[in-house]
Amino acid sequence: MVINHLDKLFITNDAATIVNELEVQHPAAKILVLAGKAQQEEIGDGANLTISFSGELLHGAEELIRMGLHPSEIISGYTKAIAK
Numbered sequence: 001m002v003i004n005h006l007d008k009l010f011i012t013n014d015a016a017t018i019v020n021e022l023e024v025q026h027p028a029a030k031i032l033v034l035a036g037k038a039q040q041e042e043i044g045d046g047a048n049l050t051i052s053f054s055g056e057l058l059h060g061a062e063e064l065i066r067m068g069l070h071p072s073e074i075i076s077g078y079t080k081a082i083a084k
Contacts, residue, residue, distance in 0.1 A: 016040035016047040028058055 002010040004021045012018060019033045032054055036047040061074045 014047070015051050019047070019051065032058075 002012070002018055002021050004010070010017060010021060015036055016039075019036045022033060024030050024033050032051050035054055036051045039045075039050040040047045057078065061071070061078075064074050065071065
């Protein structure tokens with residue numbers, strides 16, 4: 001259930017509908033919202049997977065940063081994984 005800023009109630013499990021109603025402030029979260037919207041517009045489906053998967057990538061990156069890796073090293077690793 002989502003209640004937007006106009007007090008309109010939405011009952012949905014569709015991530016695209018949910019993220020369209022969010023007022024996101026955090027820069028990384030804004031990117032996730034944009035990725036979900038782009039997936040929905042281009043393909044028409046898969047916004048749930050896109051948001052979940054990219055959120056897990058960010059979660060993994062956070063752990064790597066805490067271990068001492070530099071963000072550029074993490075990006076390089078993700079880029080190599082995409083190439084594989």
